[in-house]
Amino acid sequence: MAKVTGWIGNLLRVNLTTGNITVEDSMKYKDLVGGAGLGYKVIFDEVPQGTKAFDEANKVVIAVGPLTGTAAPCSGRTNITSLAPTNPYHAITDSHMGGNFGPWMKFAGYDAIIIEGxxxxxxxxxxxxxxxxxEDAGSLWGKGTVDTTKAINDIMGKEACIAAIGQAGEKQRNLASIVNSVNHSAGGHGGILGAKNLKAIGIIGKRAVHLADENAKEWLKLNEYMMSDIIGANNQHVVPNTPQPWAEYHNPGSRWTAQLGLFWGAANPPVETGECPPGDKNKVGLRTQKAIFDLGPVAEERTIKMAGCYSCPIRCQSNMYMPELEKYGLTPYATSTCINYSSPGTAMVKGYADGESKGMDAMITKCLGSRLADDYGIWSNYGQLPRDFRHMYNSGKLKEVLPKEEYDSINFDLLEKGDPGWMLEYYNNLIGDGEFSHLLDGPYWMAQRWSMGDEYWNEYSNNIWSKMAYPKHHSNEAGAQVGVLVNIMFNRDANSHTHMNFIGAGLPIGLLKEIAGEVWGSPDALDAPKDYTPMNEYKAKFAKWSIDRNFLHDSITLCNWVWPMVVSPSKSRNYRGDTALESKFFSLATGIETSEEELDYMAERICTLHRAATIKQMATIDMRNEHDTIPEWVFNVDPDMEPFTEGTVKLDRDDMQLALTMLYKEYGWDEKTGAPTRATYEKLGLKDVADELEGLNLLP
Structure with a gap:
């Protein structure tokens, strides 16, 4: 048997019903790369149609790809695939967590873990x-993820990585997370572990992840090239957000925050980020001072350092010293990033006591809220949870649906005063047993239970994308039709940054359009912000490429918050990136010489398998009308403006139907239904999938 490199070659299967633990060959999934691709195939093959998320027959697949554990830059993500309780069909989704769990799983000797029974x-x-x-977890049940992690580390040693659920998962809440290393969370599948009575997985290993023979020197050269010439800051922003002597461009929206006089102020001694011009790979980790981006200027003096996931030079996670948290019974430290800071702030529907949206009260609130959310294992549904609360509270609907005794028992005075202590009330009631906790059902089931009307679904600021129960994630405001097409493809928020990382890179629109022309065939693939044009075939190519790369990153596995590398900060390269980097790392790791086009073809196979699994669970081929729906607010925003007028993100209904047709054509799917054809499945090596769907009368 040929030596396996990149991958480990083993898959661990744990049956909680029988107690059986077996190891299988993972290389039968090689053509699906790993991660999400492997997960989709296991769920498609092994979970019966009509199974619900919390049923014993559902399975959880924790999987990574051939780059995980190799030290490829930004390769520390872990993919978790299962049916989702949030959508009405319990259709397949994958959640993702950073931290160390995926690499640790490879070091223990496994490409994937299947939890069943x-x-x-x-x-x-x-x-x-x-x-x-x-192992017995009776003493852990009822504990948060922090205490659970500590207890298992006390048993296994501090180097072990622990992925655990909190009280939300135990109570089988739909919006529950799996959390590893205390603050790296994967949203949406925590309740499934709760239904399986699985509190945690602890993992540690001593194996190596091998590269293909004689590729080590080439690997180091490729890594040096990427770190020196290609990589930018968080979200592959490639210009600083302030003017700097070395920079030709700057953009105030960039996450490249490093500058002279900006510090990690709570470090001992304080660390100045300073200027971090391209070419100095040792300063890449100083480019993204994310604390001030998420929490405002007051965060500088409280920032201990920027941390991150295994093998990530970007370091986008803020480690904060917050002694104010001791007032609430917590340690004086907080660590998080992005949505886990903004979500608690969204729940402060009356603002903050000091009146500052980026002031000290706001920072205390966000740090406190993020700590509680991670400990309880609560998923914000990409920020939709606090928007749902805001809608319910401000409309008076919450007072209507909560029993009077329960409503009166909640200290809403803290909310009205803008007191950070509202976070304790808010999160404790979310994991309680009262009616308030049904906010964790997610939009679809919450709307069913509380008879929410069209105003809930159609309110532009509420961000609900569809009755599949997820919010927008870089949609029509991000690349016009391209952003919409990305958002319709998934069964949860798209969680795709491929298109947005390019659009938001910080470079001038003229330069971005030039690069778009080189990658997708025409500058017309990209519109200027709020200056949209009708649909064209190049936008369809941009959308397909973005979707496929997202599936690739979740399978290979790489961080889609940074990858792909379409642009670079290097003026000498005329700001061009290298879209073939994924295939170059893949080839060196696995020893299978693979071109960019070949790897994209594998990504298309994974995307089509996701589509097939969704069709199977929904029991329909009419994906155009049943799944790929677009919210009314895309067409109704700015009522006094027409689509394709400068200054609006409004789109046209007929044009978006054309966009769907053009995307289906790019994939070779049936243009009437949006379902893949047998010919497409077979072209992609998925004949067995087509055969099963034909038996279910689910081929167009």
Whole structure:
């Protein structure tokens, strides 16, 4: 047997019903790369149609790809695939977490873990290389993720990585997370572990992840090239957000925040980010001072450092010293990034006591809220949870649906005063057993339970994308039709930054359009912000490429908050990136010489498999009308303006139907229904998938 490199070659299967633990060959999934691709195939093949998320027959697939654990830049993500309780069809989704769990899984000797069945009482899974056991978790049940992690680390050692659920997962809330390393969370599947009575997985290993023979020197050269010439800051922003002597361009929206006089102020001694011009790979980790981006200027003096996931030079996670948290019974430290800071702020529907949206009260609130959300294992549904609360509270609907005794027991005075203490009330009631906790059902089930009307679904600022129960994620405001097409393809928020990383890179629109022409065939693939044009075939190519690269990153696995590298900060390269980097790293890791086009073809296979799994679970081929729907607010925003008028993100209904048709054509899917044809499945090596769908009468 040929030596396996990049991958490990093993898949661990843990059956919680029978207690059986087996190891299988993971290389049968090689053509699906790993991660999401592997997860989709397992769910498609092994979970019966009509299974619901919390059923014992559902499975959870934790999987990574051939780049995980190799030290490829930004390769620390872990993909989790299962049916989702949030949407009405319990259709397949994948959630993602950073931290160390994925690399640790590879070091223990596994490309994937399949969790199946359900334990009769609480358990946790202990993995130490090839020694795997199911342990009693009775003493852990009811604890948050922090105490659970500490307890298991006390058993396994501090180097073990622990992925756990909190109280939200135990209570099988739809919006529950799986959290590793205390603050790296994967949203949407925590309740499934709760239904299986699985509290946590602890993992540690001593194996190496091997590169293909004689590729080590080439790997180091490729890594040096990427770090010196290509990589930017968080979200692949490639210009600083302030004017600097070395920079030809700057953009105030850029996450490249480093500048002279900006510090990690709570470090001992304080660390100045300083100027970080391209070419100095040792300063890449100083470019993104994310604390001030997420929390405002007051965060500078409280920032200990920027941390991040395994093998990530970007370091987008803010580690904060916040002694104010001790007032609430917590340690004086907080660590998080992005949505986990903004979500608590959104729940402060009356603002903050000091009146400052980026002031000290706001920072205390966001740090406190992020700590509680991670500890309880609550998923914000990409910020939709606090928007749902805001809608319910401001409309008076919450007072209407909550029993009077429950409503009166909640200290809404804290909310009205803008007191950070509202976070304790808010999160404690979310994990409680009252009616308030049904905010964690997610939009679809919440709307069913509380008879929400069209005003809930159609309100522009509420961000609800569809009755599949997820919010927009860089949609019509991000690349016009391209952003919309990205958003319709998934069964949860798109969680795709491929198109947005390019659009928001910070470069002038003229230069971005030049690069768009080189990558997708015409500058017309990209519109200027709020200056949109009708649909064209190049936008369809841009959209397909963005979707496919997202599936690729979740399978190979790479961080889609940074990858792909379409642009670079290098003036000598005329700001061009290198879209073939994924294939170059893949080739060196696996020893399988693979071109960019070949790897994109594999990504298309994974995307089409996701479509097939969705069709199977929804039991329909009419994806155009049943799945790929677009919210009314895309067409109704700015009522006094017409689509394709400068200054609006409004789009045209007929034009978006054309956009769908053009995307389907790019994929070779049936243009009437949006379902893949047998010919397409077979072209992609998915004949067995087509055969099963034909037996279910689900081929167009």
């Amino acid at each position: 359900a334990a009769k009482s609480p358990v946790w899974v202990r993995i130490e290389d090839d020694k795997v056991s199911i």
